[in-house]
Amino acid sequence: xxxxxxxxxxxxxxxxxxxxxxxxxxxxxxxxxxxxxxxxxxxxxxxxxxxxxxxxxxxxxxxxxxxxxxxxxxxxxxxxxxxxxxxxxxxxxxxxxxxxxxxxxxxxxxxxxxxxxxxxxxxxxxxxxxxxxxxxxxxxxxxxxxxxxxxxxxxxxxxxxxxxxxxxxxxxxxxxxxxxxxxxxxxxxxxxxxxxxxxxxxxxxxxxxxxxxxxxxxxxxxxxxxxxxxxxxxxxxxxxxxxxxxxxxxxxxxxxxxxx
Amino acid sequence: xxxxxxxxxxxxxxxxxxxxxxxxxxxxxxxxxxxxxxxxxxxxxxxxxxxxxxxxxxxxxxxxxxxxxxxxxxxxxxxxxxxxxxxxxxxxxxxxxxxxxxxxxxxxxxxxxxxxxxxxxxxxxxxxxxxxxxxxxxxxxxxxxxxxxxxxxxxxxxxxxxxxxxxxxxxxxxxxxxxxxxxxxxxxxxxxxxxxxxxxxxxxxxxxxxxxxxxxxxxxxxxxxxxxxxxxxxxxxxxxxxxxxxxxxxxxxxxxxxxxxxxxxxxxxxxxxxxxxxxxxxxxxxxxxxxxxxxxxxxxxxxxxxxxxxxxxxxxxxxxxxxxxxxxxxxxxxxxxxxxxxxxxxxxxxxxxxxxxxxxxxxxxxxxxxxxxxxxxxxxxxxxxxxxxxxxxxxxxxxxxxxxxxxxxxxxxxxxxxxxxxxxxxxxxxxxxxxxxxxxxxxxxxxxxxxxxxxxxxxxxxxxxxxxxxxxxxxxxxxxxxxxxxxxxxxxxxxxxxxxxxxxxxxxxxxxxxxxxxxxxxxxxxxxxxxxxxxxxxxxxxxxxxxxxxxxxxxxxxxxxxxxxxxxxxxxxxxxxxxxxxxxxxxxxxxxxxxxxxxxxxx
Numbered sequence: 124x125x126x127x128x129x130x131x132x133x134x135x136x137x138x139x140x141x142x143x144x145x146x147x148x149x150x151x152x153x154x155x156x157x158x159x160x161x162x163x164x165x166x167x168x169x170x171x172x173x174x175x176x177x178x179x180x181x182x183x184x185x186x187x188x189x190x191x192x193x194x195x196x197x198x199x200x201x202x203x204x205x206x207x208x209x210x211x212x213x214x215x216x217x218x219x220x221x222x223x224x225x226x227x228x229x230x231x232x233x234x235x236x237x238x239x240x241x242x243x244x245x246x247x248x249x250x251x252x253x254x255x256x257x258x259x260x261x262x263x264x265x266x267x268x269x270x271x272x273x274x275x276x277x278x279x280x281x282x283x284x285x286x287x288x289x290x291x292x293x294x295x296x297x298x299x300x301x302x303x304x305x306x307x308x309x310x311x312x313x314x315x316x317x318x319x320x321x322x323x324x325x326x327x328x329x330x331x332x333x334x335x336x337x338x339x340x341x342x343x344x345x346x347x348x349x350x351x352x353x354x355x356x357x358x359x360x361x362x363x364x365x366x367x368x369x370x371x372x373x374x375x376x377x378x379x380x381x382x383x
Numbered sequence: 384x385x386x387x388x389x390x391x392x393x394x395x396x397x398x399x400x401x402x403x404x405x406x407x408x409x410x411x412x413x414x415x416x417x418x419x420x421x422x423x424x425x426x427x428x429x430x431x432x433x434x435x436x437x438x439x440x441x442x443x444x445x446x447x448x449x450x451x452x453x454x455x456x457x458x459x460x461x462x463x464x465x466x467x468x469x470x471x472x473x474x475x476x477x478x479x480x481x482x483x484x485x486x487x488x489x490x491x492x493x494x495x496x497x498x499x500x501x502x503x504x505x506x507x508x509x510x511x512x513x514x515x516x517x518x519x520x521x522x523x524x525x526x527x528x529x530x531x532x533x534x535x536x537x538x539x540x541x542x543x544x545x546x547x548x549x550x551x552x553x554x555x556x557x558x559x560x561x562x563x564x565x566x567x568x569x570x571x572x573x574x575x576x577x578x579x580x581x582x583x584x585x586x587x588x589x590x591x592x593x594x595x596x597x598x599x600x601x602x603x604x605x606x607x608x609x610x611x612x613x614x615x616x617x618x619x620x621x622x623x624x625x626x627x628x629x630x631x632x633x634x635x636x637x638x639x640x641x642x643x644x645x646x647x648x649x650x651x652x653x654x655x656x657x658x659x660x661x662x663x664x665x666x667x668x669x670x671x672x673x674x675x676x677x678x679x680x681x682x683x684x685x686x687x688x689x690x691x692x693x694x695x696x697x698x699x700x701x702x703x704x705x706x707x708x709x710x711x712x713x714x715x716x717x718x719x720x721x722x723x724x725x726x727x728x729x730x731x732x733x734x735x736x737x738x739x740x741x742x743x744x745x746x747x748x749x750x751x752x753x754x755x756x757x758x759x760x761x762x763x764x765x766x767x768x769x770x771x772x773x774x775x776x777x778x779x780x781x782x783x784x785x786x787x788x789x790x791x792x793x794x795x796x797x798x799x800x801x802x803x804x805x806x807x808x809x810x811x812x813x814x815x816x817x818x819x820x821x822x823x824x825x826x827x828x829x830x831x832x833x834x835x836x837x838x839x840x841x842x843x844x845x846x847x848x849x850x851x852x853x854x855x856x857x858x859x860x861x862x863x864x865x866x867x868x869x870x871x872x873x874x875x876x877x878x879x880x881x882x883x884x885x886x887x888x889x890x891x892x893x894x895x896x897x898x899x900x901x902x903x904x905x906x907x908x909x910x911x912x913x914x915x916x917x918x919x920x921x922x923x924x925x926x927x928x929x930x931x932x933x934x935x936x937x938x939x940x941x942x943x944x945x946x947x948x949x950x951x952x953x954x955x956x957x958x959x960x961x962x963x964x965x966x967x968x969x970x971x972x973x974x975x976x977x978x979x980x981x982x983x984x985x986x
Contacts, residue, residue, distance in 0.1 A: 156826070156827075159826035160826075163823050163825075163826070166823055167823075188826060189824075190824035190825065190826045190827075191826050193823070193824050194823045194824060194826065197820055197822070197823055200820055224821045224824070227820075227821055228820040228821055231818060231819070231820050232820070261836045261837070262835050262836060264837075265835060265836055265837050265839075265842050266835075268837070268846065269842065269845050269846060272845075272846060272849060273845075273849065275849075276849030276850065276852075276853055277849075279853055280849075280852075280853060280856065283853070283856060283857065283860065284856070305837075305846070308837050309837055312836055312837045312838060316838075
């Protein structure tokens with residue numbers, strides 16, 4: 124009997140172990156490109172929950188990109204979650220800041236937001252002057268600074284090694300340009316990491332004067348409202364700032380940061 | 384005292400002045416309560432002006448009222464001016480009011496007293512009435528005037544809702560400028576504004592005299608059956624005539640004035656006779672759905688796509704055009720079951736058709752159709768019943784049915800119909816039927832999160848590396864310059880490495896030639912001292928070496944060691960080769976130790 128039982132037990136154990144392993148085709152299906160295409164297919168078929176799951180899984184795996192966040196924004200919009208749609212579009216803009224489709228969809232979805240927080244930005248003139256601040260990704264700005272710096276320092280090296288002749292005008296120009304782009308890149312980095320844009324992802328939240336529910340209620344915000352986060356981004360409460368400068372504390376779980 | 388005759392003269396003067404002043408005051412008092420009315424003529428032709436002037440002495444408060452006049456008399460004015468005259472020592476101050484009257488009809492009417500409140504009292508002008516006679520030039524002379532107007536309607540008998548064209552014709556055989564047109568009252572009609580194309584100008588000949596005929600048209604639609612009257616139309620224009628005699632030119636009350644063309648411009652009022660027309664009621668037997676359209680119409684439609692997805696939007700465009708009361712056209716009742724229908728604002732275009740000399744137009748309806756069920760469906764024909772006055776009967780026009788194929792869709796894709804009409808300058812209205820987000824993007828290459836930013840170590844290294852390297856270069860070049868400028872310092876700095884290298888070479892030569900190795904070792908030590916102490920020559924006796932390093936502050940032990948080493952090296956050069964070979968290696972170690980101590984102690 125044992126001669127029969129032992130092989131059967133081993134076979135059953137092997138079958139059990141194999142059943143826990145993913146099949147080979149499943150391994151193929153989990154490649155990022157396939158998951159992305161599955162999400163698009165689900166979206167086209169109207170299965171938005173499946174599309175959302177596909178796009179979210181890619182993001183959780185670290186496969187983030189502008190088109191991916193854009194598609195996720197479309198999916199959330201179709202699901203009626205305009206707050207998450209806005210958050211996804213804003214994140215897509217981090218990767219594709221010059222993409223007109225994202226801007227168009229974002230403007231379309233913003234029309235459905237209850238809170239109208241469009242306030243004239245006082246730094247519009249400066250932002251137009253430093254056009255790359257909003258027009259380039261942080262990575263592009265970093266590369267731009269490095270390339271400009273490489274040319275500037277190379278010119279300075281050559282001038283120094285050739286002896287102290289007349290310094291070509293291009294060298295100080297490049298050095299100044301490098302300094303400006305380095306400054307704006309640093310500011311952009313600070314803005315994204317320390318005071319990033321944020322979106323209210325709850326139907327209605329109350330901004331208070333302090334970090335507890337007993338503090339004075341200052342104002343209400345509704346799903347999709349776009350604000351700026353301040354201070355400690357990892358605590359239970361987050362300080363937010365409205366475009367007109369008003370500040371208040373809200374529960375962190377009700378806020379989605381544009382810079383994830 | 385004054386002489387009596389002189390006193391009499393003085394009295395006479397005083398009395399005379401008093402009489403004059405009394406006379407002036409009486410004259411002024413007599414004029415103060417007068418309203419004097421004058422008419423420049425009392426026999427005129429139809430449309431010819433009559434100038435009425437009222438001189439009022441005193442302050443007028445409130446309005447000055449003309450007498451009651453017949454309806455067909457048109458009044459313009461008054462204009463007002465203040466006048467002060469001294470005539471025969473009489474001061475006359477008065478206010479002059481001027482009106483212009485004209486009659487649209489021939490006949491006779493009375494012009495009664497004018498009433499005004501003068502100096503707080505209600506005052507009337509002289510009680511006698513003027514009898515004004517209005518005639519017609521045609522009847523009196525039998526010839527056509529230079530300028531005249533006529534009016535007509537087409538057709539003369541119409542139905543309610545039928546388009547009627549009222550045409551006012553201005554005939555002129557002379558030059559006429561500055562038209563001012565007061566259209567008639569179209570009571571009982573709806574009027575549709577006409578564009579400039581409805582105004583035409585032709586030439587004709589009447590009684591052998593050429594005339595330019597300007598036609599002004601109005602599109603009218605009777606609102607009820609019965610006899611309707613179109614009131615008289617009035618045109619005030621300046622007729623250019625030849626210059627009249629000098630006397631009238633210099634008359635300040637002349638209503639004529641010079642024209643820049645050399646003639647004289649006479650202001651005339653041209654009046655078209657009222658017109659009565661009959662409006663017949665519509666005959667019985669109106670078809671179902673008839674709601675009062677009268678004219679000649681045609682209907683057509685088209686759909687943006689015959690293959691639809693369930694829940695997707697498609698645009699159905701219905702065009703109705705023709706002549707008639709187009710503005711009253713309503714969207715046809717389509718009775719579309721299984722569709723959601725969103726109606727956009729209709730677009731109406733009306734224009735004068737020169738060929739038919741009527742107002743022709745088009746009304747376009749746009750409907751967004753959203754099928755709720757899949758399958759094959761057919762849009763039933765759209766019908767439009769109307770009364771055709773040219774044939775005198777009711778007609779119905781209809782469209783062709785449209786077959787549609789509706790495929791299954793998500794059912795959640797309801798179109799967001801908006802009716803925001805955006806006007807582009809000089810272009811046609813663009814109607815936005817729906818708004819939606821843009822479709823998905825292709826994710827060609829999902830990649831990892833962006834990690835390369837300014838805080839990335841590689842980025843920091845690349846950013847800080849060049850300036851640090853440049854700083855190093857600057858320091859190096861500076862050191863090199865300073866080194867080249869001070870050879871003694873360079874000798875001092877290089878003394879130990881060169882000596883150690885020489886000792887190493889000497890150690891390597893021990894096996895081959897021990898004596899030569901000792902000589903090399905001796906040169907290395909004395910050379911080190913010469914370089915370190917900046918001596919020109921390299922030959923030193925042990926004693927000289929001891930004294931030199933003593934003078935530079937070396938310790939006594941070191942002084943002794945240096946002296947003994949140099950003495951030993953001198954002696955070793957004269958030893959037998961076998962003995963020298965054994966001692967050479969130990970002397971090398973000793974020399975290295977002493978040179979390092981010297982390098983530390985010497986300045």
